[in-house]
Amino acid sequence: MVESRHRAPRRVVITGLGVVTSIGTGPTEFLAGLRSGRSGVKPITSFDTAGYAHANGCEVDDFDPADWMANIDPEELGRASQFSVAAASMAVSDAGMDVAELRRRRVLVSVGTTDGESHDLDVLMEHQLRDGASTLPGHVARRSAAGLLSSSVVRELALTDVEAVTIPTACAAGNYAIGSGFDAIRSGEVDVALSGGADAVCRKTFTGFYRLGTIAPEVCQPFDVDRKGILTGEGAGILFLESLDSARARGARIYAEVLGYGLNCDAHHAVAPDRDSLAACIEVAHRNAGVKPEDIDFISAHGTGTKANDVTEAGAIRQVFPEPPPTVSIKSMLGHTMGAASALASAACALAITEGFIPPTINHHQTDPDCGVDPVPNEARPADVRIVQNNALAFAGNNAVLILARYEESGAASGREPVRGGA
Secondary structure, three states: OOHHHHOOOOOEEEEEEEEEEOOEEOHHHHHHHHHHOOOOOEEOOOOOOOOOOOOEEEOOOOOOHHHHOOOOOHHHOOHHHHHHHHHHHHHHHHHOOOHHHHOOOOEEEEEEOOOOOHHHHHHHHHHHHHHOHHHOOHHHHHOOOOOHHHHHHHHHHOOOOEEEEEEOOHHHHHHHHHHHHHHHHHOOOOOEEEEEEEEOOOHHHHHHHHHOOOEOOOOOOOOEOOOOOEOEEOEEEEEEEEEHHHHHHOOOOOOEEEEEEEEEEOOOOOOOOOHHHHHHHHHHHHHHHOOOHHHOOEEEOOOOOOHHHHHHHHHHHHHHOOOOOOEEOOHHHHOEOHHHHHHHHHHHHHHHHHHOEEOOEOOOOOEOOOOOOOOOEOOOEEOOOOEEEEEEEEHHHEEEEEEEEOOOOOOOOOOOOOOOOOO
């Protein structure tokens, strides 16, 4: 640890993507969904929705965890942990690193989440209320711990020289987890990081947003004048991060470089975002990544589709950017996947950089003039994408902004070297 402080900071790149979403599982299907503006919306089936006036969501309905697990019985894991393990296994495979080689590396597994295994906690509560505590199914209780989202990745991949952390910073947790992986690799503390987020649809979170009046009746319409709220979704996004030297040495494909990130927590309000705080977080991310507002080619917004978030987030963007770049929300396609949201958005940004396009904001009819951004309505846009900003906001004022760039031999795509990691 002491020696790593004296090394030159390592450049950090993304060489593998693992994604489980309602619009496609795996990077190829996910890319196709993003390009075509696919919608993952359907009636929720994860729990009984009787009594709700509306109950659409974005569930994953083509997922078999057994396809991605060789060492763990899927029944031993809750749905969010199944998503996390599957996405991590995908990311390793997509990175082209043999698992035996990975086991010889120092690894960080950092997984962000909002709900952990709240779906299983819902099930346990139902059993207790209906039949009493003595009837609780033991296997469900054993798999309900949130820490399994990261430790199960370690177990499935049989990693040995590893640290596993689960980061519970709600809807910004995916970016928090990626930031932790970036720092650990950049400093030389680890060789590889499997970083991202995972969550599963659950009654608790759906009901909470429903009672706040922020669940949309049909679809999610970020930045639209007629937007009516979020749709809860589920899935996982795990990025395979490693140093540039490591990627070069093994001839790995590089999706994107992580330039830096910014964090802050204003604790201004339990649920309402704060414009000035988010603007400050964006500025920290730019400073730490060594970029300027004019360097950003598009912004992947938090973009929930609620009245409060979209106006506040757009206001923060306009506060920092004299001329805001295209500002999109993939939540219009795959819903709000909670702790997985910014991790999946990061994967989308990496694909956009590699493939040369900007994903659309679908379900869009008319941009709210109070937002005043270009949401790339309904159809993907070809673009020469070099640097992307990925915003994440969470309850209690947790903000996390990540900056990704096209990999270039000469250094950061902006031509400037990153200053440091997060702050």
